[in-house]
Structures are given as structure tokens and as C-alpha cells.
Amino acid sequence: MKLMMLSANEAKKLRPGLLTGLLLVMGIILVQLVQLGLNMALTQDAYYLSKLSGEKRQLATEVQIIQEQVDSLASPQNLADAANRLGMVANPSSVLIDIVNDKIYGVPRPAQAQSSAASANLVANSAMVSVSEFNPATVASAQVETSVAESALNGSQVTLVAGQIPASPTR
Amino acid sequence: MxxxxxxxxxxSVFALLLVLLVSALGIRLVDYQIVRADEIRAESLESRKETRTLTALRGDIRDANGEVLARTVFRYDINAAPKNVGPVIRYMDGNRTEISVEAAADELARVLGLAPEEVLSKLAGESAYSNLAKKVDATVYNQIRELDIPxxxxxxxxxxxxxxxxVAGNVLGFVSSDGTPLAGLERQYNTCLAGVDGQETYERSAEGVRIPTSNVVTQPTQDGGNLNLSIDSNLQFFAQQVxxxxxxxxNAEWGSAIVVEVKxxxxxxxxxxxxxxxNDPGASKAQDRGSRIMQFAFEPGSIMKSLSTAMVLDSKSATIYETVNSPDRLQLKYGESIKDSFNHEPFQLTLAGVLRYSSNTGMYSFGMRVDEKTRFNYLQKFGFGKTTDLNFEGESSGILRPYDEWQYADRYTHLFGQGVAVTPLQMAFAYQALANEGVRLSPSLVDSCVTPSGEVIYSPERKSTRVISEEAANMNLQLMEKVVEFGGVGKLAGIPGYRVAGKTGTAEIREGAGYGERFAISFFGVAPVEDPRFVVGVTIYKPVGETNSVKATGPxxxxxxxxxxxxxxxxxxxxxxxxxPSNRFGKTGE
Incomplete structure (x- = not known):
């Protein structure tokens, strides 16, 4: 290493330009700021993602709760009990309509109240968490709202001719 | 100068020192950043890293209509850390409220359905773990979370x-509390249903807080496949109710009913x-936790006669018009005798008459026209004496001794369902062969196993065995129809509008060296006769006071x-x- 004596002018020439230095510093500051911004955005997104994951878990839990309620309400055990509470009667005789050949198979028979009343549930299900709450009283109150539509239907009831489907006016 | x-x-000295210092730092830097970089990184990660198992979900079991019969859900064990127990601080509308431990315990007790004293006793002490409740459902878990107790x-x-x-519990089986399959299809199809647990690692800060986005899945989970059954849960429930x-x-010991799709x-x-x-296998007795349809073999009694008449027809040993003399008791030449279930004058019975009156003596006379080896071969082809292709765990093969080991009564008692033991499954598929133009199909309970990605990884192999000719099978079905058309008990199995064929059975049950006083009553049948769709077989085991199969025909x-x-x-x-012809005079009609 060697030390040299220079004049003031020569030293001034060798001194780095202020603008260059300023640009360099500004550049560094800018890069740092961009990096900071990106980091902040990334962190923000990470927390947002974490929040969404939490919400997803919570929603999955809600779905599970509702699914288990639906399972219980839809279980045959619940339906059998509900049918029994409502005094529903099963009609074992089947009557089928063959649309292609305009035929009715089987003879319609009224269900027998005594012999075919829906049996209450006899099959265990310890997973039932919800049961249907309706009973004859709640159903009766629901019928009030549908009575108008029902009376309109009754007025246009079709009487079946044995073995034949009545010709539809729409075809 | x-x-x-x-x-x-x-x-120069300063510059040299500077160079040495920078060199030392540089070497250190290279050592840290390059030479030992991996080691240090791993060491650092290890100190922050936590590993967590990602639980793979066991697949669903679904019925033929896609209704879920078994699914995997989540349950929660609620725990406390007694060493941290203290008043709970809550902020309501900006107001700070302090909840005492007693009040918090009271809230917990209400949600968990426990006594407050019980909760308080579990919160006492200095341990880091105390279980308050096990296996609570998601509703309770949510309520506990909302309490926000740290x-x-x-x-x-x-x-x-x-x-x-x-519903179908006997077939589905069950799993242990740790998820190990213990019985039924859960166990048999575990390779389809079980998933493969995954693993992830994530990083924790010095404060122990999980660092977001730091998780890395090192082993992805593979959820189990869904098992689709042939069982129709609506029909299954109906049959179970009946x-x-x-x-x-x-007051019977047990009952079984099987419905098979003939085609x-x-x-x-x-x-x-x-x-x-x-859901609660412990609530049932051990003997009720399996499936008797597959696992229990019993002497079937007269439901076997439909198969015996089929053998006679198929081997052309008799026509449907031939009659045999059928007294109520037939004395055999080697000192034994065969007796019908009721006293009667000697009948002249055709094959249809034998079925209609369920005559043991008539069945003997017709059946003995077929030689022993041929009868044994027929019985084997009907599927007796070996397990089915269902491969249900613990399935019984029943008992069918080789014909060359038959002695005395063994030579003929199988014609009316004694001396041979069968499962309800085997008998149902023997009837399936009668209904399916003489071809027995392999039984199936599972339609497919499908992975979560939709790939079908299992579907049953359908095997078929020609047992008797199509002509003999169809004719035999029409003979069996006479049981329902005219039979005293069989008539009760009739369904208005449908042609039904079937056979009653009132089987004695062996006890010690002889037979006991209670019976296994059965009715196995087919409908509609002109185009068979279903075989239904009902057996009620040891009903009290029943000496005929009347009470099996109703179900x-x-x-x-x-x-x-x-x-x-x-x-x-x-x-x-x-x-x-099917009446006692060998004629047609009543």
C-alpha cells in the first residue's frame, strides 16, 4: 500500500459523485422497503390463510353436527316411530301403472288399520341424537295451510276404469 | 519521511489485521454457510419442529342406494391442565369480567352433563392432564370451545x-374404540376401508406458537375406500322389524330372514x-354379535324336500304324475321307521303331493330312487358342506358327510332335512338355484369398493354352477307352488296377486343323543313363479310351543x-x- 500526496483538485476528482452515492443509498433503501412490503404481505396472507383454515375446520365441525342430525332424523328407526305416533297405516298390496301399455296391475285394496298399522321401532340405534318432533297435533295444524290445495285436488279426482288408465286430456 | x-x-499492520480478521470471519462464514450448513439448518429446524400425524379417514359403508351405514366422524376427549387452573378473564362489550374457578367448573359441568363437584375434583392438583369427558360429540365440543377457558x-x-x-349390524360388524375392525364386513374388507395415516411437520416459535405456513406434509394421507353393499337398508330394516x-x-331364541335377488x-x-x-356392541350378548345367517348351521327339516324333489325330477327318476304310497309311518326293513308329522290314512302322493303334505314317507319313496352318490353330488352342487364364495368371517360350512360314510339313517334322512346341517345362507342359495333355472350363483354382499378418487378396486367375481336342468328347475318351482296354493300351512304364505312357491319346514333340534322338544321353523320361498325375482328364507329358532311352521309363513x-x-x-x-296332481289321491285340485 502506498500513500500519495495530491492536490485539492486532484482529490476532488477522485471523490465519488454525490449523486451516485445518493442513488446507491436510495436503491438500497428501496430494495429494503420492497422486501419489507413483500414480507408484510406474505405474513398477512399467512395469517389470513391460518384464519381461513380455522374457519374451514369450524365449518367442517358444523357440517358434522348437522349431518349427524340429518342421519338421525332420516334413520328408519326415527321414521318408524314417527309413523307410529301419527297412526300411519302401511298398505301391503301394491298396484302398479304401466304407462307404456296403459295397464294397471293389481287390485287396489284399502289398508287395514288393525293388521298393518306401522309398528314402532324395534331395532336399536344408539347413534340417534335427534328425533322428529311432530305428532298428530302439529300435523293437524300444518293441514290447515294445505286445505285449499287439497280441496281443489279432490274436485278433479279421476275414477279408474278397471284395468285401464283413463286417457289423459293432455296427450 | x-x-x-x-x-x-x-x-500496513492495520490492513494485515483487517485481512486476517476478515479472513477468519470469511472462513467461519464458509464453515457455517457451506460446510456445516445442512447440519446447522437441521439442528435449528429440529429445535423448532413438531411432527403431527394426519389421520386418514376410514371409508364409508353404503347400502345399495348409497345410504351411509357406517361413516367416520370426529369425537373429542375434553381435558384440563390442573396446574394452570385459575380464574378465567372474559371481555364482554369491552368490560373485563373475571370468572371464578367454581363458576367455570359449573359452566363445564352443565355442558358435559356432569356434577360441578365432579368437575372441581378433576381440576384439583398440579398435573398437566386431567380428563373431564371422553368421546363427546361435535355439539358439545363446540360449546366447550365457546366457553373459551384457557x-x-x-x-x-x-x-x-x-x-x-x-340395521344390518350383524353384517357390518364393528370396530374397537381405537378403530381396529373386530367383526363383519368392517374386518373382512379392512384393506378397502382403512386409510393410510399421513404426517406433517410444522415449526413453533420460542413462545410455542405455531408458525403459520411452516407446515410441510412429509407423508400425505390416503383416505380409505367406500364399500358399497348389495344390502337395501329399507328392506333390511323392514325384515328386522318383522x-x-x-x-x-x-319367545324364540333367534330368527333370521334373508332376501336374495334371484338373477x-x-x-x-x-x-x-x-x-x-x-355403535354399542357391548349392549348385545356375545352370541348375538355375529351373523347366524352365515355362521350357524342347523338341520333344516322339510325345507330340504324342495331340493330332494328337484333331484328326483332332474335325474328323471319320476315324473310329476307318478304316485307313491305314503302312509303316515313307514317301517323300514332294518328296524327303523319314518313318520310323517301328522297321522293320516295312506296317501297316494305325487312329487307335488309330497311337498304339499310335507310327507316324509312319500319323500323317502321318491328320493331313494336316486342313488346315494348322485344325491350326494346334487347336495354338493346345491352348495352344502362347504363355505360359500362370500368368505364371510367365521362362515360355517355346515355338515354334509361323504356318501361313502353314510350309515343307516344317513342314507335317507337328508331327503327331508335331517342328518345334514346347513346355514340359512346355503339354503337360500339352493333355493336361488331352483328359482334361477337351475343355476346357482355365488352370493354377494358387496357390490364394489371405490377409492376416494373414484377408482373401483374391488367388484365381486360372479361364479355360477349348473345344479339341475332348466326344465327340472322350472317344473320343480311349479310343484312348490302347490304348497302355497293348497298346503294347509303353506297357504298362509300366499300373497294376493302374485304366484308364490315355497316350502315349510319344522325341524327338530338335536339335543344330546336325540332331539329336543323345540323346533326350528322355516319358510323358504320364491316369487313371482313365472319370472322369479326374489328368494326369501325365514327361520325362527326354538319358538316356545310351536310345533309347525305357521308362525314362519307370516314373516x-x-x-x-x-x-x-x-x-x-x-x-x-x-x-x-x-x-x-298334488292331492292325497294323486289327482289335481283340492
């Missing part, structure tokens, strides 16, 4: 739920009473009628043949 030299020397935490785990309870009532009314061999219902609720009729209605089978449009 001297000053300059001194300055230069000092500067010293309460929970463990989530997968739990097997059977939404329809005991059986439960019959078994209870008759495919698919089992639509395999109902039993009593049975098991897989048969109910279940068959429900199957026909459920699957929209049109009523029969043809009538039974009226030229088949």
Missing part, C-alpha cells in the same frame, strides 16, 4: 358412527333378531310382499298350472 514510514507501517384443551380423534344403528316382533311374540345372487337383506348395534309373506312392492314388481298375470 520518518513520519510517512511510520504511518505506512502502522497502516386451561381446557381437547384431543380430536376419528370415530366410527353407524347412523342406522342395528323378525324382532316374531322372535319376541314366540344376480345379490343379498338384499340379511336380517336377524336379536342383533347388534355396532315370510310380509317380507316377500314388501320386497315385491319395494322393487315395483308387477303382480302375476298368469295362473298356476292346473294339471299338476
Amino acid at each position: 520518518g513520519n510517512h514510514a511510520s504511518v505506512n507501517r502502522r497502516l 386451561w381446557i384443551y381437547w384431543d380430536r380423534f376419528a370415530y366410527r358412527l353407524y347412523p342406522n344403528g342395528a 323378525l324382532a316382533k316374531s322372535v319376541s311374540d314366540l 344376480t345372487g345379490r343379498i338384499l337383506a340379511a336380517a336377524e333378531a336379536p342383533t347388534v348395534d355396532p 315370510f309373506r310380509s317380507i316377500m310382499q314388501q320386497a315385491l312392492k319395494h322393487y315395483r314388481v308387477p303382480p302375476s298375470t298368469s295362473k298356476p298350472r292346473d294339471d299338476i
Whole structure:
């Protein structure tokens, strides 16, 4: 290493330009700021993602709760009990309509109240968490709202001719 | 000059030191950043890293209509850390409220359904773990979370739920509390249902807080496949209801009902009473937790006669018009005798008459026309003496001794269902062969196993065995129809509008060296005769006070009628043949 004596002018020439230095510093500051911004955005997104994951878990839990309620309400055990509470009667005789050949198979028979009343549930299900709450009283109150539509239907009831489907006016 | 030299020397020393320092730092930097970089990184990560198992979900079991019979849900163990227990601080509308430990315990007790004192006792002490409640459902878990008590935490785990309870419970089987399959299809098809747990790692800060986005899945989870059954849960439930009532009314040991789709061999219902609720297997007796339909073999009695007449027809040993003399007791030449179930004058019975009156003596006379080896071969082809292709765990093969080991009564008692033991499954598929133009299909309970990505990894192999000719099978079905058309007990199995064929059975049950006083009563049948769709077989074991099969025909009729209605089978449009002689004089008609 060697030390040299220079004049003031020569030293001034060798001194780095202020603008260059300023640009360099500004550049560094800018890069740092961009990096900071990106980091902040990334962190923000990470927390947002974490929040969404939490919400997803919570929603999955809600779905599970509702699914288990639906399972219980839809279980045959619940339906059998509900049918029994409502005094529903099963009609074992089947009557089928063959649309292609305009035929009715089987003879319609009224269900027998005594012999075919829906049996209450006899099959265990310890997973039932919800049961249907309706009973004859709640159903009766629901019928009030549908009575108008029902009376309109009754007025246009079709009487079946044995073995034949009545010709539809729409075809 | 001297000053300059001194300055230069000092500067040189300073520069040298600087170089040495920078070199040392550089070497250190290279060591840290390059040479030992991996080691240090791993060491650093290890100190922050936590590993967590990602639970793979066990697949669903679904019925033929896609209804879920078994699914995996989550349950929660609610725990406390007694060493951290203290007052709970809550902010309501910006106001700080302090909840005492007693009040918090009271809230917990209300949600968990426990006594406050019990909760308080579990919160006492200095341990880091105290379990407050096990296996609580998601509703309770949510309520606990909402309490926001900092010293309460929970463990989530997968739990097997059977939404329809005991519907098909005997077939589904069940799993242990840790998820190990213990019985039934759960165990048999574990490779389909079980998933493969995954693993992830994540990083924690010095404060122990999980660092977001730091998680890395090192082993992805593979959820289990869904098992699709042939069981129709609606029909299954109906059959179980019918059986439960019959078994209870008759004070019987158990009852079983099986519904088979004739053309495919698919089992639509395999109902039993009593049975098991897989949600709570401990509530059932050990002997009720399996499937007797597959696992219990018994001497079937007269339901076997339909198969014996089929052998006679197929081997052309008799026509449907030939008659045999059928007294109520037949003395055999080597000192034994065969007796019918009721006293009567000697009948002249055709094959249809033998079925209609369920005559043991008549069946003997016809059956002995077929040699022993041929009969044994027929019995084997009907599927007796070996397990089926169902491969249900613990399935019984029944008992069918080789014909060359038959002695004395063994030579003929199988013609009316003694000396041979069969499972309800085997008998149902022997009837399936009769209904399917003489071809026995392999039974199936499972339609497919499908992975979460939709790939079918299992579907049953359908095997078929020609047992008897199509002509003999169809004719035999029409002989069996006479049982329902005219039979004293069989008539009760009739379904208005449908042609039904079947056979009653009142089988004695061996006790020690002889037979006991209680019976296994059965009715196995087919409908509609002109185009068979279903085989239904009902057996009620050891009903109290029943000496005939009247009480088995009712359940048969109910279940068959429900199957026909459920699957929209049109009523029969043809009538039974009226030229088949079946009365006690060997003539047609009543």
C-alpha cells in the first residue's frame, strides 16, 4: 500500500459523485422497503390463510353436527316411530301403472288399520341424537295451510276404469 | 519521511489485521454457510419442529342406494391442565369480567352433563392432564370451545358412527374404540376401508406458537375406500322389524330372514333378531354379535324336500304324475321307521303331493330312487358342506358327510332335512338355484369398493354352477307352488296377486343323543313363479310351543310382499298350472 500526496483538485476528482452515492443509498433503501412490503404481505396472507383454515375446520365441525342430525332424523328407526305416533297405516298390496301399455296391475285394496298399522321401532340405534318432533297435533295444524290445495285436488279426482288408465286430456 | 514510514507501517499492520480478521470471519462464514450448513439448518429446524400425524379417514359403508351405514366422524376427549387452573378473564362489550374457578367448573359441568363437584375434583392438583369427558360429540365440543377457558384443551380423534344403528349390524360388524375392525364386513374388507395415516411437520416459535405456513406434509394421507353393499337398508330394516316382533311374540331364541335377488345372487337383506348395534356392541350378548345367517348351521327339516324333489325330477327318476304310497309311518326293513308329522290314512302322493303334505314317507319313496352318490353330488352342487364364495368371517360350512360314510339313517334322512346341517345362507342359495333355472350363483354382499378418487378396486367375481336342468328347475318351482296354493300351512304364505312357491319346514333340534322338544321353523320361498325375482328364507329358532311352521309363513309373506312392492314388481298375470296332481289321491285340485 502506498500513500500519495495530491492536490485539492486532484482529490476532488477522485471523490465519488454525490449523486451516485445518493442513488446507491436510495436503491438500497428501496430494495429494503420492497422486501419489507413483500414480507408484510406474505405474513398477512399467512395469517389470513391460518384464519381461513380455522374457519374451514369450524365449518367442517358444523357440517358434522348437522349431518349427524340429518342421519338421525332420516334413520328408519326415527321414521318408524314417527309413523307410529301419527297412526300411519302401511298398505301391503301394491298396484302398479304401466304407462307404456296403459295397464294397471293389481287390485287396489284399502289398508287395514288393525293388521298393518306401522309398528314402532324395534331395532336399536344408539347413534340417534335427534328425533322428529311432530305428532298428530302439529300435523293437524300444518293441514290447515294445505286445505285449499287439497280441496281443489279432490274436485278433479279421476275414477279408474278397471284395468285401464283413463286417457289423459293432455296427450 | 520518518513520519510517512511510520504511518505506512502502522497502516500496513492495520490492513494485515483487517485481512486476517476478515479472513477468519470469511472462513467461519464458509464453515457455517457451506460446510456445516445442512447440519446447522437441521439442528435449528429440529429445535423448532413438531411432527403431527394426519389421520386418514376410514371409508364409508353404503347400502345399495348409497345410504351411509357406517361413516367416520370426529369425537373429542375434553381435558384440563390442573396446574394452570385459575380464574378465567372474559371481555364482554369491552368490560373485563373475571370468572371464578367454581363458576367455570359449573359452566363445564352443565355442558358435559356432569356434577360441578365432579368437575372441581378433576381440576384439583398440579398435573398437566386431567380428563373431564371422553368421546363427546361435535355439539358439545363446540360449546366447550365457546366457553373459551384457557386451561381446557381437547384431543380430536376419528370415530366410527353407524347412523342406522342395528340395521344390518350383524353384517357390518364393528370396530374397537381405537378403530381396529373386530367383526363383519368392517374386518373382512379392512384393506378397502382403512386409510393410510399421513404426517406433517410444522415449526413453533420460542413462545410455542405455531408458525403459520411452516407446515410441510412429509407423508400425505390416503383416505380409505367406500364399500358399497348389495344390502337395501329399507328392506333390511323392514325384515328386522318383522323378525324382532316374531322372535319376541314366540319367545324364540333367534330368527333370521334373508332376501336374495334371484338373477344376480345379490343379498338384499340379511336380517336377524336379536342383533347388534355396532355403535354399542357391548349392549348385545356375545352370541348375538355375529351373523347366524352365515355362521350357524342347523338341520333344516322339510325345507330340504324342495331340493330332494328337484333331484328326483332332474335325474328323471319320476315324473310329476307318478304316485307313491305314503302312509303316515313307514317301517323300514332294518328296524327303523319314518313318520310323517301328522297321522293320516295312506296317501297316494305325487312329487307335488309330497311337498304339499310335507310327507316324509312319500319323500323317502321318491328320493331313494336316486342313488346315494348322485344325491350326494346334487347336495354338493346345491352348495352344502362347504363355505360359500362370500368368505364371510367365521362362515360355517355346515355338515354334509361323504356318501361313502353314510350309515343307516344317513342314507335317507337328508331327503327331508335331517342328518345334514346347513346355514340359512346355503339354503337360500339352493333355493336361488331352483328359482334361477337351475343355476346357482355365488352370493354377494358387496357390490364394489371405490377409492376416494373414484377408482373401483374391488367388484365381486360372479361364479355360477349348473345344479339341475332348466326344465327340472322350472317344473320343480311349479310343484312348490302347490304348497302355497293348497298346503294347509303353506297357504298362509300366499300373497294376493302374485304366484308364490315355497316350502315349510319344522325341524327338530338335536339335543344330546336325540332331539329336543323345540323346533326350528322355516319358510323358504320364491316369487313371482313365472319370472322369479326374489328368494326369501325365514327361520325362527326354538319358538316356545310351536310345533309347525305357521308362525314362519307370516314373516315370510310380509317380507316377500314388501320386497315385491319395494322393487315395483308387477303382480302375476298368469295362473298356476292346473294339471299338476298334488292331492292325497294323486289327482289335481283340492
